[in-house]
Every structure is written in structure tokens, then in C-alpha cells.
Amino acid sequence: MDPSGSPDAGCEDPVPSGDPDAGEKNDLLAPGRLLRRSSLALRGTPPTDEEFAALEAAGDDAAQRAFVERFVDQTLAQPAFYRTMFERARDWFNVPLVARTADAPEYGVQQQRSLQRCPAGTAKAGAWKYFREASTVCDGVTADGTPVEERSLEPWWAPDTTVTLVGGAANTAAMGTTNVNGSPVQVTCALVGPEGTCGCGPNAVRCHADFQQYAGWEDYLHYNEQGQRRFVAEEPARLFAHLAWHDRPVTDLILGTYSVAPTRLQAAYVMQGLAGGATGLLDDDSWWRPSRFAGAPVDPDHAPGDPLAWREYQVPARNPFLLAERDYHYDPRTDVGASRGVPAAGMLTSLGFLAGYPRERVRGARALETLACEVLSPPMGLKFNEYRRDPGTEGPCQHCHTRLDPAAIHFKRFAKQGSASEGYGAKYLMPGVGTAWHWPVQWRKGEYPYGGDPFSHWNRWYMPDTKLTPVTEAQALANPEAVFLDFLPPEQTLLGQVGDGTVGPLGFAKIIVAAGAFDRCVVRHLHAQVMGRDIDPAREAGYLDAQVERFVAGGRKVRPFVKSLTQSNLFQRGR
Incomplete structure (x- = not known):
């Protein structure tokens, strides 16, 4: 950043000639245009006629610019800013609705x-x-x-x-x-x-009330804003908006133990915990009794204690197999006993992200593209070695899988089995975790009743001595669950980083934060929202680095960073 501390560091203006007759044009936006740009950036709509009239009544140019600055401060404190951040994140993350498993509305995340x-x-x-x-x-x-x-x-x-x-x-x-x-x-x-x-x-x-004529439609239909299927897909974007609204560091999006959800969505996490054998959750009313969550931070559109509010909650309290521990290590090749679970990791362990993307490689690819702004595109004109069994080291697909598989390895311990019937029937397995999700050795051979998914997928793709499954054949024979190894071994790297052994999605999150890729990606998306364009990481590397430095120095908080962008010369000049 330049000595002046300008957020425009890296973008230099021509030096004025100093000649009073040079005719240099003042290219600052007129106050009216600046007000319009601010309104579109922060709330997605143009100013009202009353706001334009108030601007005109403010006085001269300096007074009008002061009016716009006050408008920015006021808008950042209004619910419209929360909704803008939610809409931005929903488009950015693009988490799909959980797919149906039979004829609509056969849908099973709720497991009730x-x-x-x-x-x-x-x-x-x-x-x-x-x-x-x-x-x-x-x-x-x-x-x-x-x-x-x-x-x-x-x-x-x-x-x-x-x-x-x-x-x-x-x-x-x-x-x-x-x-x-x-x-x-x-x-x-x-x-x-x-x-x-x-x-x-x-x-x-263990059950849910269905007020419709045909069971399942109430939660299944995507246009029902209070349906659990809609809630599941929106949770990651709601969490981002929550962080922006409550001035939390954005790294909590992927490193935090907490998320946000209404009562009906929290029920899905409780049911997953019950499915894993945590029967103590049956007597816990903290997720559904309003007096127990009245003090939880909520979105600006609902009051505290409202069951429909997107309220903050600790994920491990709802599903204890999503751990509060931040450095949990478990190596199925050497550790005795079952894994206790995987650490909670914000949106990366949300049911919407895990169930919306049905395979570990799809999860890894989307996490890299969405949260590290990685571009996974096929090569052209290159010749590769012959593909035999490992796309991470063989054949043309290794161009992407060399980066993809070290990410995907963190997303193994979640899979869907079976079909749902009015919201009940499908199971969401966390293989090798706790006491419930274990099977006789026959599953590895595909013997009945283990011939279908997810067992067939695990048997096809979790092959020893591959980049995705770096265990030996002997280790897999001694313990079939060794194929669920879900941390980056020290001989592999991701984005130039070596993992610290933390299992599951949290291990991936730590890596992309340490690499700086997460911060750069967030800055680019916020820049696009406010400035109307992305930052080219190749041609504008200096500018991007300066913005990231300022974002990190400010605690990785969205609101102050967004405000600083609106104060920049580039914003006020319409660039």
C-alpha cells in the first residue's frame, strides 16, 4: 500500500501538467451519480425520488458529497445491506438444492x-x-x-x-x-x-408435522421459503450475510464452529446426530424452545427468539459428530478405534454443501473454485501418460486432479444411502465415525447388501496407492476403513501448502487460508459487488495484494472493507 494509505494503491493516475490552461477534466462522478452507484452497490436498487430530492436540498457540491457519505453509513446499518450480502453470496456459492432420490417429493435430509x-x-x-x-x-x-x-x-x-x-x-x-x-x-x-x-x-x-395434503411437498418445493430443502441450500449464504451483518471475520465462514439456521433446519442436524447414536439429543430442547435461544444473534429481519430467524448456533451442540475441536487428528492406518468425527468447518460441513454435492471430488472442485477462486479447465495440446487407475497421476485428467484430489481427500466422510419417503428413509452416512457408521468387511467386496451406493462408489474410487487414497494395499486389507483417510499427508501439497493433519473439511479450510487464496477470493467478490468488476489477478496483482492487505489488517470484516471501497477515488470516479 502506498504511504497515503489509499485503497487505490496499484492504480496510478496521470500526473497533472499544472498548466491552468491544460483543460484537464475533473472526472469525479457528480453527487447524483455517486448516490446512485452507492445505492446499487449496497442495496441493489437505485435511490428513491425522496433521496434524490434530499440530495439536491443538501446544498453545494461539498455538502452533497457529505450527504452521500452519510447515506453509505446509514445503508450499511440497514437490513437492506444484509439482504444484499445474502444475495451476493447465494449467487457466488451457487449451492444446489438437494436432489430428489425418487419421484418428487422424495427428499431426505431431515431424516424425520x-x-x-x-x-x-x-x-x-x-x-x-x-x-x-x-x-x-x-x-x-x-x-x-x-x-x-x-x-x-x-x-x-x-x-x-x-x-x-x-x-x-x-x-x-x-x-x-x-x-x-x-x-x-x-x-x-x-x-x-x-x-x-x-x-x-x-x-x-424424530417426526415432523406436515400441514399439506400430500406429505413431503411442504419441505420439498423450492419456492417455499420456509421449506427445509430451501433452508439447507441457503445456509452457507445466510452464514456469509450473518458474518457481514455482525462484523465477524469472514474466515469464520470456513473455520468456525458455528452457523445460522431456523429451528426447522437445526432439526436436520439433530437428526443426523441421532442417526449416529447420540441419543442424548432426544432430551435436549435448546434448539426448539424459544426461551433457550432468545439471546442468540439473528438476522435483521427477525426478532431474537423467533423460530423462523436465521440465528447463530454451535454446530457441535446439534450434531456432536461435527466436532468443536480445532486440531483433531485421526489416522485410520495407525489409530485404534473409531474416529470421533470431523471438526465443524462453517459452510464446508453444512448439510447443504455436503448433500448438495454428492461426491468428494465434486465437493473439492466446488470448494476450490468457490472459495479459492481456482480455475479448473482442461489443457490443450498436451500429451499425458496412459491412464490406468489413478486420475491424479495418470492420463489427461491429472491436469486438474493433481490439484483436485488433495482437496477432495478432505471430503470423504459423508455420503448418502437409500431413497427417501416423505422426508424419511434416506440415510446420510459418516463412514468410520462413532458407533453407527461401520459395516462388515463384505462392504469392501460389494457383497449383498453392499452392492449399491455409496459402497459401490467407495469400492470403485477409493483405491489404495492413489492420490485420493494414499494408503497401501496391505493397510486397506488390514482395516478397510483406512480408505477413508481424510487429511492431506505430508508428501502432498495443496496450493503450495502442507497440511497440519487436521481431518475433514477443516483441514482443507486451514490450507486455503494459509495460502492466502481464500482472502484473495473474498476480496475479489466484494470488489465485484461494490465496484462492478472483478480484479484481474494477473494484470492487477499489485492492486489485488494491496486490497487483500487492507482487508486482512481490518480483521477480515466485510462492512468496513465495503465502506472503504466506496470511499476510494476509483469508486467515486466510476471506475
């Missing part, structure tokens, strides 16, 4: 069973039953004519109210019955959840 009300005119009108349970339940009898079980409780989706569950949903027994290939099988309800005749659990947390 669907409940619907008994219709008017039935003996149990207004009570809640499993969607697919026999209709006779609403008449008070089971399919064999015995009275149905009934239970009243305070549900998680409607605190301080009481609802009635009937039939299997109301079952509180430790054991239940489900069907496997058409035959009844006894199951332990605490382990399988609301499977078969097992109930919804305390406060019905």
Missing part, C-alpha cells in the same frame, strides 16, 4: 418421519398419525381392531402447545416391529428411530 392430522369426522380428528399408517388409526383402532395407542405432548414444532399422537407415532415402547422384505422384524427403537411401529420420541423430535 412425516405426521399428518386425522381428518374431521373421525374419532381422533385433529390428532397426528404417521402418514402411511392405516387410516383406521384415526377411527381409534388398529388394522386388527385393537384400540390405538394415544399420547399427548408438547411438540418441538409448536412450543407451549399440546398435541395428540395416535398409533405408532405415540408408541413409547423400547422395542418395535418393522418389515424387512415383507417379514416382521423386531427393532430397538432408540437405535432405529421412528421405524415401523416405533414412536416419535420425546416432544416428537
